[in-house]
Amino acid sequence: MTIAENIMARRSPVPNIRGGVCRAITVALLLSTPLGLQAKVDPASVYEPVAPTIEQARANILIARQLQFTHFRDLNISDELSANVFEAYLDYLDGQRIYLTKADIEKFDQIKGQLGSALKTGQLQPGFDIYNLVQQRVIERLKFAIGVIENGIDKLDFTENESILVDRSEADWVADSKALDELWRKRIKNAVLAQRLSGTKDEAIADTLLRRYEGQLKRAYQARSEDAFQAYMNAFTGMWDPHTSYFSPRTSENFNINMSLSLEGIGAVLQSDNEYTKVVRLVPGGPASKQGELQPADRIVSVAQEGEKPVNVIGWRLDEVVDLIRGPRNSSVTLEVIPATASDETMTETIAITRDEVKLEEQSASKDTLHLQRGGKEYTIGVITIPTFYADFQAMQAGDPNYKSTTRDVRELITQLKAEGVDGLVIDLRNNGGGALHEANDMVGLFIDKGPTVQIRNANNDVQVLVDEDPSVAYAGPLVVLTNRMSASASEIFAGAIQDYGRGLVVGSQTFGKGTVQAVRPLNHGQLKITQSKFYRVSGGSTQHKGVIPDIEIPSRIDKTRIGEDALEHALPWDQIEAVPHTRYYDFSSIIDELRQRHDQRFATSPEFSLLQKEIDFLTKQRATDRVSLNLNERREEYEQIERTRLAIANARRELDGKPPFESLEALEDWQDQQAADLASTDDEVDFIIREGGQIMADMLDLNSRMASILTPQQLAAQTPAVTSSP
Structure with a gap:
């Protein structure tokens, strides 16, 4: 988490660990007048190249020094780094390789290996030269596209047996402008086809595409020096890690608003x-x-x-x-x-x-209960859902005895659930992107006698250990923690500690893997967000890159290749340091295989899981599509098959919920629009992943009578001696 995020935690009930966010701004913080609609651009307009300023050159030198001497990663500015900065910069400016040609790239060969030394000394012109050429090529392409549309989309032939590559990020650069013309002709055909298949008339399609390309053209002509500088600096800072980034003065303003x-x-x-x-x-x-x-x-x-x-x-x-x-x-x-x-x-x-x-009470922890029948016995399982790790620092500092925080709220919910006689507890951390670090530390303390919760190592290899020093235990019984790919930072610290202590099982999917700490440092021009530390579990392994691996895995719709720390370029690697002494409360090795087997058997016959797997298979197939047809009949067949699958999946879910099916995809979309308009209409039914967490808890109680009663903190602490190795 950043220093600025700690400040935010004192002022606003918003998560203050960004869970893998790089160069990010939170949307719509203040009331504001939206920007005006796009205006048509005179095709005869001339692009005015942007140039670096003295302030930017000074900021560049400061950034280079900070990166070399204070970043967690020890990385020198070298010729190899120069080439990587060049590739990252091109990827930002033309990631789909639709503007530049092979001849353009060859023009950059001479400066490709010199960017590093230039960036050390604030010589920004090479980066600006690249930016200006790309902007010129963008303008040329957009003018070509506008010309094609104005010539009439009815002139495009959709009977040819053509196709287009969906993702060109790894494609070869095209040879020349003639090849780019052909590529853009196909791109326009693809855009027209997609709208035709959704029922849009040609006149409306042409209007939409013209406004799109004219708007982009207007933005290209309005390029500013700061646009080039921010893009160039972020290509540079991204070499150290994806969470280190430069904020321009305007972006800094938005970021600081977000924090406060x-x-x-x-x-x-x-x-x-x-x-x-x-x-x-x-x-x-x-x-x-x-x-x-x-x-x-x-x-x-x-x-x-x-x-x-x-x-x-x-x-x-x-x-x-x-x-x-x-x-x-x-x-x-x-x-x-x-x-x-x-x-x-x-x-x-x-x-x-x-x-x-976004109201604090809507981010607050909440509870529910599950009632499960097993062999003539009914188990009552408590469920606590925690959307974020929050704390109302203003109320705390004002002396309000009822100030809200995750730990205080969860403690109260545990008290209520124990009064209801729960046999076990499920903590739901899915989609919890993190928040206040001290709350993760304190919440671990609700489930252990006392001890370390997380280690933080800085660039000098100094290690700070956060410790729960409160010997009281709010809940000492069996525990399951649910995670998914969007569980990040503070969530990973909590889940990792529960796993290391043997206090419970982690169930779900691999977490995000955000195990770094950032600080925001002012520059003469803007700010630098820089990674300065890494999180490590008490067992010594980092939460960085790898996240927390669940004891029992449940597949997820989320695409791990797109979302997660290990999906980010130049992410800091996983490593480990010395473990710290910690109590191992329970050894699950004697029952984990049986728990997994029972889980697999349930899912093999579960209609909910069968539907989830169908969705995952459908999404995987969609993501794997590398080409789409530009033939109208072939494309219509592909489109209709996708729409039929969407409707079938939606109606299968409706059937499981005991609701009538949608007669058409239009009916489904109308229903979605209606739900969107009524934010008060929420579905309070516990989802099947939570129910499966409860089933795993019931299995634990079945398999080991030692876990069938809530132990006292003294009994719990006395079960096994302290250990210093990972489980």
């Missing part, structure tokens, strides 16, 4: 992803999270205010997209997104979200 105010908007964390703005994660309790359609890794294509036409935001700066999404409470904003599951960037969905404030 409660959220008011849609509640989503965004980052730049080449020419798109990508959703990193959703804030628990926020409008987007409650609405349910927007998902991590979705890319935003356009933004529409209530009653207005959509504004295409492809190619926009991140801060400007944030400004556009901001707006007053209770107003509506509609996002057109490319879903993370889409096989093709022309496949978009529209999502209407009502802006609102």
Whole structure:
């Protein structure tokens, strides 16, 4: 977590560990007037090259020094680094290889190996030369696209047996501008086909595409020196790790607003992803999270205010997209997104979200109970869901005896569940992106007598050990912790400690793997967010990169190749340090194989799991699609098959819920829109993953009578001696 995030935790009930977010801004923090609609651009306009400033050169020198002498990773600025910076910079500017040609790339050969030495001394011109050439090529391509549309999309032939590569990030650079013309002709055909298949008329398609390309062209002509500098610096800082990044003065302003105010908007964390703005994660309790359609890794294509036409935001700066999404409470904003599951960037969905404030009580821990029958005996299992690790520091500092925090709320919920006579407890940390570190430390203390909870190592190899010094134990009985890929930072610290102490089983999917700590440092021009420490478990292994591996795994819809620390370029590796003495309360090795076998048997006959697996298989197939047809008939067949599968999966879920099926995909989408408009309509039914956590708990109670009663802290601590190795 960053220093700034610690500040935020004192002022706002927002998670203050970013769970793998790099170069991110939280959307819609203040009330703001959205940017105006795009204007047409004179095709005769001339691009004015941008140039570095003295302030930027000084900031560059300061950044280089900070990276070399204070970053956790020991990395020298070398010729090899120069080549990597060059590749990362090109990836940011033209990640899909649709603007530059092989001849353009060859022009850069002379400076490719010299960027490192230039970056050491604030010589920014080479980076700006690359930026200016890319902008010129962007303008050329967009003018070509506008010309194709204005010539009439009815001139495009959709009977040819053509296809287009979906992801060109690893493709060869095309030879020349003629080859680029052919590539862009196919891109336009692909965009037209996607809208035709969704029922849009050609006139509307042409209007949409013209506004898209004219908007991007306008942004290209409006390029600023700061755009080039921020892109170049982030290609440079990203060599150390993905969470080290440069914030321009404008981005710093947004970041500092985020740190100091409660959220008011849609509640989503965004980052730049080449020419798109990508959703990193959703804030628990926020409008987007409650609405349910927007998902991590979705890319935003356009933004529409209530009653207005959509504004295409492809190619926009991140801060400007944030400004556009901001707006007053209770107003509506509609996002057109490319879903993370889409096989093709022309496949978009529209999502209407009502802006609102993210309230602390909606992020608070909550409880439920499960009642399971086993062999004539009924087990009552308590469930505590924790969306984030929060603390109301303002109320605490004001002396409010009833201030809210994760640990205080969970302690009270445990008291209530024990009064209900629960036989075991499930802690649900799925989608919990982290938060206040001290809350993770204190919450571990609710389940252990006392002892270390996490180790923090800095660049000098100094290790700080956080310790729970409170000998009281709120709950000493059997425990299951649920995790998924979006469980990050503080969640991983808690889950890892519970696993290391043998206090419970971790069930679900591998966590995010965000095990680094950042600090935000001021520069003469903007700020630098820099990684300075790493988290380690009490058993010595880091939570970085690897995360927490569950004892019993449950498949997830989330694509691990796109989301997670190990999906990020230049992420710090997993490693380990010395374990610290800690008590091993229970050895699950004698029962874990039987627990897994029973779990597998249940899932083999579970209709919910069968449906989940169908969804995963469908999404995997979609993600694996590398080419799409540009033949109308072939593409229609592909499209209809996808739509039939979507409807079948939705109706299978409706059947499981005892609800009537949707007659058509349109009916499904109308229902989704209705749900989106009514944020108060929530489904309180416990999902089947939580129920499976309860079933695993019942198995634990069946298999080992030692766990069938809640032990006293003294009995619990006396079970086994302290150990210093990982379980």
